Amino acid sequence: MIEYLFSQYKDYPTYEITLELVAIIFGLWSVWCAKKDHIWVFPTGLVSTFIYAYLLWKWELLGDSMINGYYFIMSIYGWYHWTRKKGDVEEFPVSVTINKEKIIAFIIFVLTLVFVIIVYLYFGKFTSWFSYVDTFLTAIFFVGMWLMAKRKIENWIFWIVGDLISIPLYFAKGYTFTSLQFLVFTIVAVYGYLEWKKILQQKTVPQKIV
Template structure:
């Protein structure tokens, strides 16, 4: 345990200013999202672009690609918010059997395809793990776009595996941010579950 604590302290000390900035912007994005403020989008885009650069530097290529997708979806979300804010949002609900089938296809087909691409065409040292973290996050984001309660479960599977992966790549503060996101996702799941059952969050 002491060696883990020592490793964590050493990694925090070695954290670059860019990583600190990305993490602080990431925390701000989550807090703005919870407060339902449109500023979550530009703040999130800035955080994600920095993250792409840092993840590429440590050869986490699938996570980099995932973050590019985050940027695209943030731009879309920002536009959607500004142009269609007055419209009734899609209701929160539980995933159907068909949606679960699609979700599992995204997870396992995505895992296999990403692993093959990373192992064959990149110098990644963790292709299997990187691919798994990204494929589960892609599935979670698909469910999130459809306002399904289970999106939080898939995102937390991704978060759970991402934490040790980020530590392994000496991105300690990214790992801490992911722990924070893990906790937020637990409360998100409980809130959305209550809403889907007809209650209020």
């Protein structure tokens, strides 16, 4: 079983395996902080996404590489957004999306999908089913990260869907460590949704939770 899971790494450079493990550690730390609605979700995420943006480009998963570049930028924005306060009160607490934000999320999804398809066509990378899945996955994660930066509970739904797709994708591609990471991400994302839901339920003003 061990050989089946990790034999893909026998021809990989040691530094790539090391970088992948470091990115995974910081990625798991970041998701755990997100679950706890803790600001450290962003600095830990910056480390993980920077490394993955580099590795995924080398692995020719262009969409996922761009996802992580986007994560890096959005982590900086989210870090700023989450720390904004009016006196001692958070200016942007955990909340649900309004109709206007749902429309924006849909536009982000469509534009991302079109852009990644163009990139794959330009570089001639539509050579396997991985590429087609990667384009769809990129759009899902773009929306998820935008919603997280906005501190919207629906971000967890996008993470759960994207993580479930990523598990077999990365395993089939030969990146077992990363595949296992997404398995853990899925579990944490489910608990993250439930925890943020409790935060909303504890507020004095009732809100409809999806």
